[in-house]
Amino acid sequence: MTRPETSARALILLGALVSFVLSVSLWFGGNEQQAIFVGLWVPSILSLGALVAPRGER
Numbered sequence: 400m401t402r403p404e405t406s407a408r409a410l411i412l413l414g415a416l417v418s419f420v421l422s423v424s425l426w427f428g429g430n431e432q433q434a435i436f437v438g439l440w441v442p443s444i445l446s447l448g449a450l451v452a453p454r455g456e457r
Contacts, residue, residue: 404452411448415441 418440426434 407452408448411444411452415444415448418444 418437422434422438422441425431425437428434
């Protein structure tokens with residue numbers, strides 16, 4: 400695995416993690432609708448990552 404692939408995967412996972420943490424903090428802050436909206440970003444970000452940076456040879 401080359402260095403750009405590793406950093407791209409790390410960036411995608413970081414984006415999903417930030418989205419998850421933001422969603423949880425919005426939920427417990429009383430903004431349930433916004434939390435649900437932001438929480439839906441997590442699978443979208445991970446799906447985009449799977450599309451853009453596939454793992455290995457198929």
